[in-house]
Amino acid sequence: MSTPPASGTQSLAALAKADGVRFLLATFTTLTGKPCAKLVPVEAADALEGEGVGFAGYAAGAMGQLPCDPDVMALPDVASYVPLTFVRPGLGMVHCDPHVEGRPYAFAPRVILRTLAEKAAAEGTRLVSGAEVEYFLVQRGADGALTTADRLDDAAQPCYDARGLTRMYDHLTAVSEAMVRLGWGPYASDHEDGNGQFEQNFHHADALTTADRVVTLRYIVQVLAEQRGMTATFMPKPFTDRTGSGLHMHLSLWDGERALFPAGDGSPADRYGMGFSPEAYHFSAGLLAHAPALHALIAPTVNSYKRTGATTTASGATWAPRTASWGGNDRTHFLRVPDPHRVEMRGGDGAANSYLAAAGALGAGLDGVRRRLDPGRPGLGEDGLRLPRTLLDAVHALEGDDIVRGVLDAVDAKAGVSDYYAELKREEFYSWHNTVSPWEIDRYLTAV
Template structure:
């Protein structure tokens, strides 16, 4: 749609406010809204926002970043293709935005621009990326006397009881997503009480990141209509399973490549139908994974989830349908083998900015392709079952156990920091260091309470 068509649709849908949304370095979805009468000019001009917002943290503090203070601003300029009427908010629509400098140039600190930039590098190689996310979240109620959040039910993993318990709210969530053009793949209850998992159909990598934001906004808002709280926090209950945002990704040939329209991760005759190019991609991801998790697992709360034997991944390994590996190569689906080849990154959750997570994953994998990095042998067992000596001999590394350790690794990883660019890398790391400092003196219970409502 062009600007005029969007204005007509907005007025036909009786829209009053249009939210201009973005996801910040803290992984928080933020934005401003314009009245529909000003929509046409705002789509062209954008909405002003202080530069300091990219130094704003998930704990509502301002991290010290040079040039991100009270002086100067950028514009939130919407991607017209992302216009949707929100079925859960009266007379409201939304659009996902890029951060544009006042001179009209994309701002270097914009996560969405970063993902576009990495996609352009991929296109130069005759490739494009598609991605889909497995969204894990909890439904909860709030105890009005204690103020504590409690699981909304006591259902078991994959239990039909759980499906029945939350059938009405889940149906409303799915209907709201469908109304926004988001295709649903799968839904089921997960390991924790009242924990849910929702899988969305794969899309081009930019739209996949946009969809992450739409899913989070929709699930939380619809749940509120049913007197429930939805949380995508990595570890909202210390004694229960954590919630991930597993990334499924594949690379496809473009019209300029020799394998136009083909899934480049598929190669007939190879183990699991997984191609040599795919192996190089995995090799690059494993080489950079200790710094990568600083972006895919972006909160102090994340590292309470990344534990051995918890099926969340704790070691730098890959395997074919090995769900304890950081990277799983899923088995192919009969009848659509070529199109279903992909990788799954397990060490990812919703406290990471999806544009940064997907862009950094691509940058790491692209480094593997360009340098022909072999990933080594796939692991056939839970790597946590090896002794420390066996893991050392096999070159298996423990993933960072704290966000601080992951940030140290990110700062040392020149491939990832150069891909991010100096301003985005500096501001992201400053935001996360600020969050670490904030939680340093907090109890685990205080930490989980803070993360519960924000994600």
């Protein structure tokens, strides 16, 4: 397998042909995280690289377009190319930056993250991130009901269960071997806290690369699960009584190859004993200060708040933060500090668009650095901030936060991306609210 080079050192066609790739998925995501693609034959790879491939943006979904608008042209980032021949013979994928009329498209999540990353780089700062990808393996009956794909996975506390891992060995090792072949450095697969729930990890990288890998990994997981008669879902809370699926993000700042987080042993700058530099404390404070608005990006669905609002689960814990708290190696906080080299932002879930989640974290954290914010004593959030209880609460927080709105508007402040996104999510909430649920029938049918 060839190693993807930096963009421009080798053509997309040459890379694909060297790997025996016959067709390329030219891929981008909508604002809601839907992966969109066209299947491009390798014979057309040069044209793809030079001109891109066109999409009707309105048909794709949440892309800020109407039917009358011009095509969205997806231009590939050759450095993101990966062969997926282990998924389908002859298949490859390349992530694309959508353009409209020759300009980077303001409504494209990958373009938003790239824009913010380039602005940060111009200031000498680089965000490095890692992502914990959690999901459930389920089957759906004719009546629509979900059941655990592994019928024997019914323990009261299934987390880390060796037998549950072994029964899903073929699926989990296929996914892990895929990451090995792609050079991502996978280091663990585990059974998570819910029956049928798993997590698979790979090493950190720059924020854009990690966001690409999350999109690719979700695709790999879902396709390989389908091949084994299962459905892999990243839905935050598919079961009322089980733990939800997070997208925990491990974040650190770098100046070139120099890590900016660790303060060094005994440093007088280490105000709260976390081993942090002032920049690390400021960055953490920014994440805490903007946590409510960030939830519109990192917990972006109605279902997300069934996860964060859960009072208990069958296993006894929810593992989802309710307040913008922070501290040491404590998994109940919004920001956990596993070591002096990083913070783990635990508020995000499986529905998050990985590009918007990283962009939001970068924008919020750097606001803390620029304003030299203080996170306060460990164990407390910024002014005791409570996290949103519903998607509508998160939308209201977003609309009142100029920094997180600015993240969405990073490409073109006049395009109105933040307004469009807020309205999109507000309507999603109202659509759910207007649907009569079994809970309402049970509660109100004969209440009066």
